[in-house]
Amino acid sequence: MKKFLNDPVDFVDEMLEGIYRAHPQVxxxxxxxxxLVTANVKPGKVGIATGGGSGHLPLFLGYVGDGMLDGxxxxGVFQSPSAEQMYQVTKHIDQGAGVLYIYGNYSGDIINFDMAAELADLDGIQVKQVVGNDDVASSVVGEEHKRRGVAGIFFVYKAAGAAAAEGLSLDxxxxxxxxxxxxxxxxxxxxSSCVVPEIGHATFSIGEDEMEIGMGxxxxxxxxxTKLAPADAVVDEMMARIFAEQDYKAGxxxxxxxxxxxGTPLEELYILFRRVGQLLDERSVTVxxxxxxxxxxSMEMAGASISVTHLDEELDRLIGKPAGTPFFQHVPA
Amino acid sequence: MKKFLNDPVDFVDEMLEGIYRAHPQVxxxxxxxxxLVTANVKPGKVGIATGGGSGHLPLFLGYVGDGMLDGxxxxGVFQSPSAEQMYQVTKHIDQGAGVLYIYGNYSGDIINFDMAAELADLDGIQVKQVVGNDDVASSVVGEEHKRRGVAGIFFVYKAAGAAAAEGLSLDxxxxxxxxxxxxxxxxxxxxSSCVVPEIGHATFSIGEDEMEIGMGxxxxxxxxxTKLAPADAVVDEMMARIFAEQDYKAGxxxxxxxxxxxGTPLEELYILFRRVGQLLDERSVTVxxxxxxxxxxSMEMAGASISVTHLDEELDRLIGKPAGTPFFQHVPA
Structure with missing residues (x-):
């Protein structure tokens, strides 16, 4: 296992020590x-909380900050936090306007967030929940409730975070x-696979010339x-499945x-985006x-995902709003 | 070779197509x-240009933007750009106040930037050069001119970029x-090694349990x-060499x-920073x-570097100034 760590048992807590040392904003x-909570709780604002396993930075905690999340x-790595931890985050960030939970569709997280919401209810804190399930590959159309939450939750955070920053109600x-x-x-x-520190070896094996479409x-x-295809062919296959899900019209x-x-170099992500842009151009859809x-x-996994949000005017405006967290800055042009 | 690419020959140009599609700021x-040049040339400002091989994103081109570089x-991957390309960047960004070249200490880059400076001189454009050589491992003390430029150039860009944005002279x-x-x-x-697309296999081999300190x-x-050591021991060795180079006093x-x-997960970088912070605390040095x-x-290389700038008042102030590029945002608290 080629990792910078001390005792694997301390992986998450030592990472958090580094984060608190580096970033007084949390x-x-x-x-x-x-x-983890923002050091800058905004009076009267609807709170937004998330949670989930470690190993996905900047997800989840990296989106706590101005214009996005509050806690x-x-x-642990790939493990749900406890209901008690979610409840403590909830109590800390609630400003009387209620708290929205936004997290991914994984059974452990659902059970614990449900329990945290019940505990918060006993304290008179109103909680609502939105469970991300953007991963097209994890079920067929019609069974979207079975779909996992992956990177697309970023856009849910961004839109909801901007709405809360504007002072909108929990509803x-x-x-x-x-x-x-x-x-x-x-x-x-x-x-390629990732390696969970406390396990110490690859989670799965995949051939030197293979790719797996839709892996979680x-x-x-x-x-x-299948065999690893050229970048454009990979994007074509991914985007065909995304296009099939929503009715995209010119304009x-x-x-x-x-x-x-x-584990994938940034250079390659731009090669992928080049093709995404070409396909959207072909449909006269504007980025x-x-x-x-x-x-x-997913730790050191090599690979990529493409998320697309089909905008309406409201989402366009909210996603374009500024945000600032220790891990993510958005300064609109 | 597990990469998202089409023809390896097109790697850099397709990456650039993606960048220009995504970022109208360049x-x-x-x-x-x-x-590559900023789309937002500031009249009268000293221009700052850099350059170097691809495969290091966000270095080099990612620092072109407000408060940092102009071009x-x-x-190609790990190859110097041509003198002609550097000259064209220089001509484009010069606003009559001259142009500063900041780049890493590699022979190809030096030859080409020198030639570009001569071409610019024929046009009456004043050019100065600062060649980054921050890599402690590449030579002993006393032979700093042999040292390679690596990640520490970021702080040179940041300080110089802020100075230019304030309207200071080329000198x-x-x-x-x-x-x-x-x-x-x-x-x-x-x-671990990286893989150059046009070569298609690892640049070097390294054992499953080994690390190489000071690799370029x-x-x-x-x-x-040596055998991969615990994270704290790795940081201790790296920081000992950094501390030995400058006279750090309490305060x-x-x-x-x-x-x-x-290829190294962000989680692990925070584990490294935790120890860096402890060592600085021991010396009463403030981050x-x-x-x-x-x-x-270095493409998909697993590994990390630690750069430290020993601040004085002027560098502290300038490094703290805002900056905004497509790849890097700094919004001071």
Missing amino acids: TYAAGDKRC AAVG EVARIADKARLRTRTMGVAL IHGEPGISR DSVAVLVNGLG KHVWIGEFAT | TYAAGDKRC AAVG EVARIADKARLRTRTMGVAL IHGEPGISR DSVAVLVNGLG KHVWIGEFAT
Whole structure:
């Protein structure tokens, strides 16, 4: 295992120590470093909390900051944080306007966030939930509730975070988050495995010349394993599945995220985006917002995902708003 | 070779097509996509140009933008751009106040930038040069002119870019860049090789349990190859060499960059920074600025580098100024 770490058991907590040392904009609630919250709670604002396993930086905790989220419960690598941690984050960030949970569709996270919402309810804190399920590959159309949440949750955070920053109500912020969720689709492709520190070896094996389309960010099986194709052919296959999900008309606009899974050079992500742009041009669909880089990773996995949000006017405006976290800055032109 | 690419020959140009599609803040001079320049040339300002091989994103071209650089000549993967390309960038960005070249200490780049400066001189454009040589591992003390430029050039760009944005003269911007250069040191460690697209196999081999301290960002040999040690021990060795180079006193302050070489998860960089911060605490040295992430990569190489700039008041102030490029945003708190 080729990793910079000390005892693998301390991986997450030592990472968090580094984060708190580097970034005074975030702190933690209830004396538990895994209850990460903004140091800059905004009075009266709807709070937004997320949470999930570690190993996906900048997801999840990296989006806590101005114009995005207020707190994140931090689990072990690829493990759900506890209900208690989610509840402590909730209590800390609630300003009387309620709290929205936005997280990915994984059973452990759902159970624990549900329990945290019940605990918060006993305290009179109103909680709503939006569960990201953007991964096209994890089920057929009609069974979207089975789909995993992957990188597309970034756009849900961005839209909902901007709405909350504008002072909208919990119902409104939840409505906007849910719309962003419903209009966002992601397809991923993996080229190599990741290594979970406490396990110490590759999560799965994949041939030196193979790719797996649709693999999940914890190594969940995808929909096809084939010889690695040229970049343009890979993008064509990924985008065909994304286009098939929504009715794109000439003149429509989108937000695009080309996300590296951890071990893929940034150069290659731009080669992928080049083809994404060509395909959107062919349909006369306009790219209004684009981010390219590592936004939701799987440790050192080589691979990439493409997320597309089918914009309406409201999402276009909100996704274009400024944001500033220790891991992500958006300064509109 | 597990890469997202089409024909390896087109790697750099297709990457650039993706960049120009994504980022209207940059464009190119003289009809040559490899002459990347800001779309927002500031009248009267000293121009700052850089250049070097591809494969190091966001280095070099990623630092072209407000508060940093004005242009970058883009070479093939790990290859110097041509003197003609550097000259065209120079002509485009010159506003009558002269142009500063800031680039790394590699013989091809030096020859070509020297030639470009001569061509510019024939046009009456005044050019000065500062050549980054922050890599402690590439020579002993006393032979600093043999040292390679690596990630620490980021701090030279940041200080000089802020100085130019303030309207300082070419002499002043060059003086500040040179001071940042002289006060910056970097140590790197590699855990795995990179793969150059047109070559298609690993540049070097390294054992499954080995690390190489001091390896260059093109795979140049380092100073020791040993068993991979715990993260804290790796940092202790790197920082000991950095501390040995400058006279750090209690009360001094520094800027720190913990840089991933491409294939190392962000989580691990924070584990490294945790230890860097502890060592600085022991010496009562204050971290005034810190960046952690991928700033100068070597394709998919696993590994990291630590750069430290020993600040004085002027560098502290300038490095803290805002900057905004397609690849890097700095919004001071």
